[in-house]
Amino acid sequence: MKKNKWYIIMMIPALLFIGIFIYYPLVKGVQMAFQNYNLFNLNDIHYIGLENFKKIVTSTSVSFWQILRNTFVWVFFSLIFQFLLGFLLAMMLRKPFRGRSIYCGFVFYTWALCGFAIGLIWSWLFNGQFGVINDLLMKVGLIKNNIGWLSEPGVAMVSVIITNVWYGVPYFGIMLLAALQSVPNELYEAATIDGCTGIQQLFYVTIPYIKPTIISTVLLRTMWIVNFPDIIYAMTQGGPINSTNILASHMVTKVFTEYDYGQGSAIGVIIMVILLLYSIIYLKVMKSTEDDI
Amino acid sequence: MKKIAIIALVAMVLATPLFAQAAAEKNEKVHLTFVEVMTSPERTLVLQEAIKNFEAANPNVEVELVSPPYEQAETKLASMLAAGQDVDVCEIRDNSVATLINGNLLLNLDDYVAQWNTKDQLVDAALLAGASIGDATYFLPQYLYVKALMVRTDILEKYGIEYPKTTDEFYAACAKLASQGNGQYAFALRGKGSPCKTTDIMMLPEVADINEDNLYLTKDGQFYLATEGGRKAMQDYLDLFKNCCPSDAVNWGYAEQINGFISGTTPFLIQDPDAVGSVKDALDESQYTAIPIPVGASGKRYLDYGFAGLAVAANSKHPQEAFELVKYLISAEVNARICEFYGALPVNKDAYSMSDMFSMGIYKEWADEMADENTIFVKFPLEDPRFTEYQTVHMTAVQNMLLGNATVDETIKILKDFWGY
CATH class of the missing domain: 3.40.190.10 (Periplasmic binding protein-like II)
Incomplete structure (x- = not known):
């Protein structure tokens, strides 16, 4: 009994820390989502029920469904390409070669950059008037006229996703490389003896072995991409005509340019609910496929 | 020994506020x-x-x-x-x-x-x-x-273009510049990041009797863009974009505007004086200057501060x-x-x-522009909580128009309906 008491006492600082810095803001954020909380009128904060949610969903200037669709496109394509390229990168870096660590350092460097800075750099590369990308494409003869990478609604989303892919590849590279290095060589030897080809080894040895890492990195990365407005904000501010506006960038606009904390929090709650549902379904599906094996 | 040390420490800690208090009183x-x-x-x-x-x-x-x-x-x-x-x-x-x-x-x-x-x-x-x-x-x-029209003096001189004093002269000068071809455009249009702060200054001069306390209203209470002059100004702006600006400008913020000005692609720029700081290292003083915002049909220019x-x-x-x-x-x-x-x-x-x-x-x-007799100072409705949201609504609506998805009248209607004027 006495021992138990000490456990509890020793846990108090950690609990307090988590409570104050994680759960309090979380609860406060959810509370604000149901309040009229606008910097313009801090004296008149009161509960307004679902009004904030209603305003966001029914807004005529920023279509909620368009933003939801944009968010899905943004996450889906960013994730797929980040994962595939990251996996490829990890596979290529798996075997030791001269200067590998220096090479890794260069390749993984982009992961250390700040998202906003990356957005600024790429917005110049993609600039329709003075951009390097148009210039190169024109010199190679692939295009005749400048492409408005960030000013044409159909193309802008492609541009921001390319930037995000470039940024996120190293994350999968690092995580999957670490996992790949933990696959015991004996498994490959046994597979070779059994007559496995390289491709078969990949699908029957490598991927099943590193599956737990794949599951957790994909889950985490999805959440980060959903909550990653930096690149979009720096490159297009969600434009032109909301074609690159996702939930997270919409939230930033609501809070930092419109000062409407209530609606901003409401979007935050929507993101939280979507991610919660996603995590539950994702983990359930992954568990059931695991049971199949 | 240990006990004494602890007691001394505690005593010190307790006494510190007293010392601090005494020090504060003295000082x-x-x-x-x-x-x-x-x-x-x-x-x-x-x-x-x-x-x-x-x-x-x-x-x-x-x-x-x-x-x-x-x-x-x-x-x-x-x-x-x-x-x-x-x-x-x-x-x-x-x-x-x-x-x-x-x-x-x-x-x-x-x-x-x-x-x-x-x-x-x-x-x-x-x-x-x-x-x-x-x-x-x-x-x-x-x-x-305060906004003024910054011009690339060297480029205007090259094409024999006078400094525009009225909006008509300004649009004519832009058309002449853009007709030169070879990637020569005229105006560094602001596409994103509160573009209304620029477009309103360009469009207001076409309308007489603007309410000085809220530039979106005329003195008789109409939404200024819904007047005849306002509609013309919006149409002129659309034509300016179509004929005299890089199509990329829909996504231009401050940095791109400055770049267009420095490179000479767009020798006209409407900006605040702090833009000079961004320009002066790249250009020689003789290559650029600022002139008053052109006056429109009202004979006035309306500037916000x-x-x-x-x-x-x-x-x-x-x-x-x-x-x-x-x-x-x-x-x-x-x-x-x-x-x-x-x-x-x-x-x-x-x-x-x-x-x-x-x-x-x-x-x-x-300073001269501010002192000019045709300059009238007006205000954005900064105290209206809706103004912050308006800036985003306006940006989207105007981008939509520039990209050909909405007409001038539809755009004006969206903005008018937003305010409910």
Whole structure:
């Protein structure tokens, strides 16, 4: 009994820390989502029920469904390409070669950059008037006229996703490389003896072995991409005509340019609910496929 | 031994506040906390130097400068004030000052200003701006932003184009520039990042009798864009984009505008004086200047005065000393020094003559524009909470029009419906 008491006492600082810095803001954020909380009128904060949610969903200037669709496109394509390229990168870096660590350092460097800075750099590369990308494409003869990478609604989303892919590849590279290095060589030897080809080894040895890492990195990365407005904000501010506006960038606009904390929090709650549902379904599906094996 | 050490330690800890109290009583200095919001390392140094001089002149006052990082500074200040933390003087910005005034977080300065004999040192726009929000003076501007038409003199000369004085001349000049081909366009259009601050200044001159307190209304209460002149202005703007601007400009913010101007692709640019700071390293002084915004059918130009200013917190314990600091920071010499650094226009008349930078060259053009008889100062409805949202709504609606998805009339209707005027 006495021992138990000490456990509890020793846990108090950690609990307090988590409570104050994680759960309090979380609860406060959810509370604000149901309040009229606008910097313009801090004296008149009161509960307004679902009004904030209603305003966001029914807004005529920023279509909620368009933003939801944009968010899905943004996450889906960013994730797929980040994962595939990251996996490829990890596979290529798996075997030791001269200067590998220096090479890794260069390749993984982009992961250390700040998202906003990356957005600024790429917005110049993609600039329709003075951009390097148009210039190169024109010199190679692939295009005749400048492409408005960030000013044409159909193309802008492609541009921001390319930037995000470039940024996120190293994350999968690092995580999957670490996992790949933990696959015991004996498994490959046994597979070779059994007559496995390289491709078969990949699908029957490598991927099943590193599956737990794949599951957790994909889950985490999805959440980060959903909550990653930096690149979009720096490159297009969600434009032109909301074609690159996702939930997270919409939230930033609501809070930092419109000062409407209530609606901003409401979007935050929507993101939280979507991610919660996603995590539950994702983990359930992954568990059931695991049971199949 | 250990016990004695512990007791001594505890005694020391307990006694510290007593010593501190005694020290505070002995040293009766007034302590002021000053929060800056336009933080940058170089600018903080300029402020620190000014504060040092202020302290030297007022030995009974000490000033603590708080410099939150630029991106969060405004929200940080708002939360410090709302939480009742010790703040005496703070910097404010035009876009967000109404939030602080509505929250009763700033001190009414009317009495202090009334007793201030040298307030006529300030330029008219500064006093106008100071009284512009709420029913009293809650802040004093420390610098102003007024838009002018920046031109690339060398390029205009090359094509034999005169400086435009009216909007018609301006559009004709743009058409002539764009007809040169070879990637030569005319105007550095602002596509994103509150473009209404530029488009309204371009479109207002076509409409007579604009309400000075809210530039979106005419004096008889109509939404200005829904008038005949407003509609023409919107159509001209659309034509300007289609014929004289790079199509990429739909996504142009400040940096792209400056780049278009420096590269000469778009030799016309409507900007605040702080743009000079971004331009001067890349271009020779002879290559560019600023001219007044062209007047339109109304014969007038309507300019808004963007500003950043200084305010005293409502719960300041030393409002008198705090106001002294505000006055000091906008006194001619200090005002000139801070504005020289920032490239914005001083509020103190004497600062213009005192500083070489403001008494000659390009900045003088802004001063002349402000003094011109056809210039009328008007206000964005900054105190209306909807104005912040309007800026995003306007950006999207106008982008939609420029990209050919909506007509001029549809766009005007969206904006009119937003305000409900």
